[in-house]
Amino acid sequence: MIRLPAPEGLSGIERYALELLIDLARVPPVDDPSADVVRLVVAERDSDAPDLRTCVARDWYLERGDGTVSVPRPVLHRIGRVTTAAAEQGATARDRYDRVPSQANEVVQAGLAADPVVSRAATLLRAAVIASAGRRPVALSVPWPDGRRWAAAFTHDLDIVAYWPLFTLLRIAELARKGELRRVGRVALAALAAIGRNPVGRAVRHLLDDEQAHGILSTWFVLCGTPTFASMRAGDLTYRPEARAARAILGALTERGAELGLHGSFETADREELFAVQRGRLERQIGRPVQGVRQHFLRMRGAATHRGMTAAGFRYDSTCGFFDRNGFRLGIADVVPLWDPATERHMGLDEAPFCWMDRTLSKYAGVEDPAAWVADGDALAEACRQVEGVWVGVWHPNLSPPLGYPGAPDALRALLRGITARRPFLAPLRTIVEWRAARRSLRIRRVAPDGRVDAHARVPGPRPLSLEDPSQRVLATIRG
Numbered sequence: 262m263i264r265l266p267a268p269e270g271l272s273g274i275e276r277y278a279l280e281l282l283i284d285l286a287r288v289p290p291v292d293d294p295s296a297d298v299v300r301l302v303v304a305e306r307d308s309d310a311p312d313l314r315t316c317v318a319r320d321w322y323l324e325r326g327d328g329t330v331s332v333p334r335p336v337l338h339r340i341g342r343v344t345t346a347a348a349e350q351g352a353t354a355r356d357r358y359d360r361v362p363s364q365a366n367e368v369v370q371a372g373l374a375a376d377p378v379v380s381r382a383a384t385l386l387r388a389a390v391i392a393s394a395g396r397r398p399v400a401l402s403v404p405w406p407d408g409r410r411w412a413a414a415f416t417h418d419l420d421i422v423a424y425w426p427l428f429t430l431l432r433i434a435e436l437a438r439k440g441e442l443r444r445v446g447r448v449a450l451a452a453l454a455a456i457g458r459n460p461v462g463r464a465v466r467h468l469l470d471d472e473q474a475h476g477i478l479s480t481w482f483v484l485c486g487t488p489t490f491a492s493m494r495a496g497d498l499t500y501r502p503e504a505r506a507a508r509a510i511l512g513a514l515t516e517r518g519a520e521l522g523l524h525g526s527f528e529t530a531d532r533e534e535l536f537a538v539q540r541g542r543l544e545r546q547i548g549r550p551v552q553g554v555r556q557h558f559l560r561m562r563g564a565a566t567h568r569g570m571t572a573a574g575f576r577y578d579s580t581c582g583f584f585d586r587n588g589f590r591l592g593i594a595d596v597v598p599l600w601d602p603a604t605e606r607h608m609g610l611d612e613a614p615f616c617w618m619d620r621t622l623s624k625y626a627g628v629e630d631p632a633a634w635v636a637d638g639d640a641l642a643e644a645c646r647q648v649e650g651v652w653v654g655v656w657h658p659n660l661s662p663p664l665g666y667p668g669a670p671d672a673l674r675a676l677l678r679g680i681t682a683r684r685p686f687l688a689p690l691r692t693i694v695e696w697r698a699a700r701r702s703l704r705i706r707r708v709a710p711d712g713r714v715d716a717h718a719r720v721p722g723p724r725p726l727s728l729e730d731p732s733q734r735v736l737a738t739i740r741g
């Protein structure tokens with residue numbers, strides 16, 4: 262736990278960065294002004310915000326005192342800029358899908374995209390709090406339910422349902438261009454054998470079986486508009502959620518307990534009012550509320566898209582990852598509340614950033630070996646585990662041999678094994694977001710002279726929250 266400086270002395274983005282840091286660090290704030298606990302001090306500096314690489318090299322300039330930890334004000338600014346992808350907001354370059362190139366992102370520019378640098382800063386802050394406490398009591402929030410120390414969420418974007426042979430042909434053309442002729446042969450054989458046997462539906466069922474075997478309930482993002490010839494050609498909407506094949510898939514997902522979210526079509530990025538239309542259509546189709554959203558092709562127009570999602574009633578977004586590389590676009594391996602730079606307020610929407618996607622390496626780096634894709638995913642999972650964060654991965658269910666991806670299902674099975682062996686808390690994104698919102702709302706009301714704490718959580722969570730001491734002994738359990 263920690264006592265924060267008076268909020269009046271801080272700007273909006275500084276407050277945001279500070280709240281983010283202590284949340285990621287698992288040090289809940291103390292309300293009791295008389296409690297003798299570690300205090301956080303914001304140190305004044307004349308200089309501008311040091312660049313990201315320097316912040317990392319200097320351990321974010323955190324300084325330990327007797328019962329105090331200080332962080333320079335410009336460092337809070339740097340954290341605020343990285344976690345809101347401020348550099349991207351100012352970029353004018355766009356790719357052919359109207360997306361900001363990842364080179365505009367600060368962590369990419371610093372060559373630090375594969376490391377959750379802000380999550381690591383929080384880990385350093387926690388270590389500093391513990392080291393500077395002396396005889397003062399230290400209570401930390403327990404990171405995840407069920408005694409787990411990190412979390413993993415497997416997510417899927419349902420891009421293809423109808424007209425699968427068309428996508429097989431497109432993929433064969435892509436492989437041929439790359440000179441991957443052996444793979445072309447394997448795909449052609451698998452596709453011929455799959456004719457009349459519903460390979461899309463079968464791939465979904467096999468994926469669900471594999472996940473079930475590891476105790477995984479996944480999250481699926483579903484397109485929910487009406488396709489046209491133009492939308493098909495552009496790779497945008499390719500199926501209607503009401504069509505028979507799509508209904509069968511949605512039914513199978515609901516039956517297995519998967520979470521369904523909206524995969525926002527291209528148009529939602531230009532006309533935010535369409536989020537509510539598509540969300541409503543999906544809710545009518547599946548008969549339950551839809552909390553999450555991820556943009557198809559990750560198409561966004563900065564904060565405007567997030568504002569549209571909030572207005573449509575979504576609880577969280579999971580679009581903030583890179584399309585052309587794996588890594589941490591916000592420098593964070595965790596769920597964070599989104600900040601609106603225009604109004605200097607919280608968006609009212611959480612972000613569950615993904616750090617790994619199946620196709621980034623094959624589509625943008627020319628790597629066609631699925632074992633290499635999942636090796637990347639596994640390495641990033643290790644980074645997430647180290648910071649007690651969340652690994653969110655994207656796997657497209659159409660990555661099956663008849664649709665052009667021989668070896669992909671086997672590679673995914675290896676990834677499921679590798680990640681679950683590290684014992685993460687496994688849950689659909691909705692549960693992970695709810696847990697983090699409850700954990701984030703933890704406050705210490707009072708600290709008794711003997712060090713016992715009176716804690717409460719403003720937001721109820723899916724499981725009871727707990728506090729622990731620095732050696733992970735549980736001190737108290739809090740009900741919402």
Ligand SMILES: [Zn+2]
Binds near residue numbers: 557
């Ligand atoms: Zn998609």
